[in-house]
Amino acid sequence: MRKRIVVTGVGALTPVGSSAVESFNNAVNGVNGIGRITHFDASDFTVKIAGEVKSFDVTKYISKKDVKRTDLFSVYALVAADDAIKQSGLDLNNEDPYRIGVSVGSGIGGLSTIEKNNKSLLERGQRGVSPFFIPMAVINMAGGSIAIKWKIMGPNFSDVTACATGTHSIGLAARCIAYGDADVMICGGAEASITPLAISGFANMKALSTRNSEPQRASRPFDKDRDGFIVGEGAGVLVLESYEHAKARGAEILAEFAGLGMSDDAYHITAPDPEGKGAVYAMKMALNDAEINPSDVDYINAHGTSTYFNDLIETKAIKDVFKEHAYKMAISSTKSVTGHLLGAAGGVEAVFSVLSIKNGVIPPTMNLDNPDDGCDLFYVPNSAIKKDISVAMSNSFGFGGTNAVLIFKKFI
Numbered sequence: 001m002r003k004r005i006v007v008t009g010v011g012a013l014t015p016v017g018s019s020a021v022e023s024f025n026n027a028v029n030g031v032n033g034i035g036r037i038t039h040f041d042a043s044d045f046t047v048k049i050a051g052e053v054k055s056f057d058v059t060k061y062i063s064k065k066d067v068k069r070t071d072l073f074s075v076y077a078l079v080a081a082d083d084a085i086k087q088s089g090l091d092l093n094n095e096d097p098y099r100i101g102v103s104v105g106s107g108i109g110g111l112s113t114i115e116k117n118n119k120s121l122l123e124r125g126q127r128g129v130s131p132f133f134i135p136m137a138v139i140n141m142a143g144g145s146i147a148i149k150w151k152i153m154g155p156n157f158s159d160v161t162a163c164a165t166g167t168h169s170i171g172l173a174a175r176c177i178a179y180g181d182a183d184v185m186i187c188g189g190a191e192a193s194i195t196p197l198a199i200s201g202f203a204n205m206k207a208l209s210t211r212n213s214e215p216q217r218a219s220r221p222f223d224k225d226r227d228g229f230i231v232g233e234g235a236g237v238l239v240l241e242s243y244e245h246a247k248a249r250g251a252e253i254l255a256e257f258a259g260l261g262m263s264d265d266a267y268h269i270t271a272p273d274p275e276g277k278g279a280v281y282a283m284k285m286a287l288n289d290a291e292i293n294p295s296d297v298d299y300i301n302a303h304g305t306s307t308y309f310n311d312l313i314e315t316k317a318i319k320d321v322f323k324e325h326a327y328k329m330a331i332s333s334t335k336s337v338t339g340h341l342l343g344a345a346g347g348v349e350a351v352f353s354v355l356s357i358k359n360g361v362i363p364p365t366m367n368l369d370n371p372d373d374g375c376d377l378f379y380v381p382n383s384a385i386k387k388d389i390s391v392a393m394s395n396s397f398g399f400g401g402t403n404a405v406l407i408f409k410k411f412i
Contacts, residue, residue: 002178005257006246009088009239010351011080015051015232015338019083024355027363028384032216032337034230039194047203049215050194051232051339069132071110077142077190080235088239089251092150101155102143103173103187105165107343110137111193142190154182162398165189166346167406171260174240183245188237188347220367221304221333222311222375229305232339236347255354258407259290265401276317282403283321290407294322296391299362301349303395304333305340315375332380336366346396350406353392357410361386
């Protein structure tokens with residue numbers, strides 16, 4: 001029998017909050033974090049809006065010296081990890097450092113560092129490139145920074161699977177515990193890619209909303225008037241532990257990790273399979289891993305990007321997996337208030353799923369005023385609902401057709 005795995009801490013830094021609790025409460029209350037881009041001058045861009053982390057002073061979290069050698073995505077990871085570790089009550093000074101691991105990934109990593117150093121290279125030549133450029137830009141530096149700060153010496157890896165990154169990172173961290181490689185894993189995703197290059201790239205793909213005059217109404221998953229997603233930034237991190245380890249130290253258990261499902265559409269570099277076969281298989285595999293029936297699931301935190309095909313195909317996939325029960329579940333997309341945090345999305349949405357179970361409340365899908373044809377499930381439109389949740393599922397689907405699904409259960 002595999003080990004039971006529990007969640008003892010959650011941490012987040014998002015466009016709607018500087019902690020997991022604040023972010024979740026604001027999502028529940030429909031507080032919207034999307035606005036005009038301030039990270040750079042976007043006045044000449046077709047897309048001028050994003051979900052930025054608010055009032056963030058990096059020097060409150062790392063030294064001025066370290067600011068020059070740490071990309072923002074790694075800082076976001078450190079902040080979310082600190083939030084999660086504090087809530088977990090772990091005293092890392094009294095733990096075996098080789099029995100604790102880190103699994104924190106990113107979809108894009110240090111893109112702002114790449115852009116700045118490329119500009120400096122073109123303007124000043126080789127001498128213009130920072131000696132910290134490579135370690136700042138590489139994606140595993142988020143996990144590396146966490147390990148260095150807390151002297152964590154167990155497994156440390158960084159998943160890179162586009163918008164499924166955070167979800168894969170959590171699921172594979174759980175398997176490290178299940179296989180006995182660690183007792184505790186700090187896991188999730190981080191992203192800081194509201195940059196000229198990223199916004200231009202996504203905009204030129206026609207993937208982003210151009211509802212610049214109404215930023216807070218721009219992300220509208222499952223709504224007939226949706227016109228693309230909103231780039232968000234931040235981080236979401238969980239502390240997973242074996243039940244035995246958590247019990248031995250008297251930890252508060254927020255939820256139980258139950259299952260992971262993974263697949264690939266093998267269809268297109270960006271578009272989802274029109275039949276949703278990959279999403280269907282990933283959800284079925286998660287249910288199988290959790291050893292539960294489809295009718296046991298009470299809530300799905302949907303991938304729900306607010307793009308035309310994703311929302312339709314995810315809905316179809318849910319119907320294919322859950323049959324008539326699809327119409328009895330609550331489903332919502334918290335991207336309606338945070339935007340799409342790319343590689344961090346799965347981490348943040350796992351945090352929200354856990355807190356939904358703990359608090360018995362489901363955050364709404366905001367801006368859902370006119371559901372699209374084919375989007376006919378209960379997406380918790382515009383107002384949160386109170387609901388006792390025994391089982392929650394979190395979906396993440398990424399470019400390249402990669403799919404990852406997590407299941408959490410109320411701890412009994």
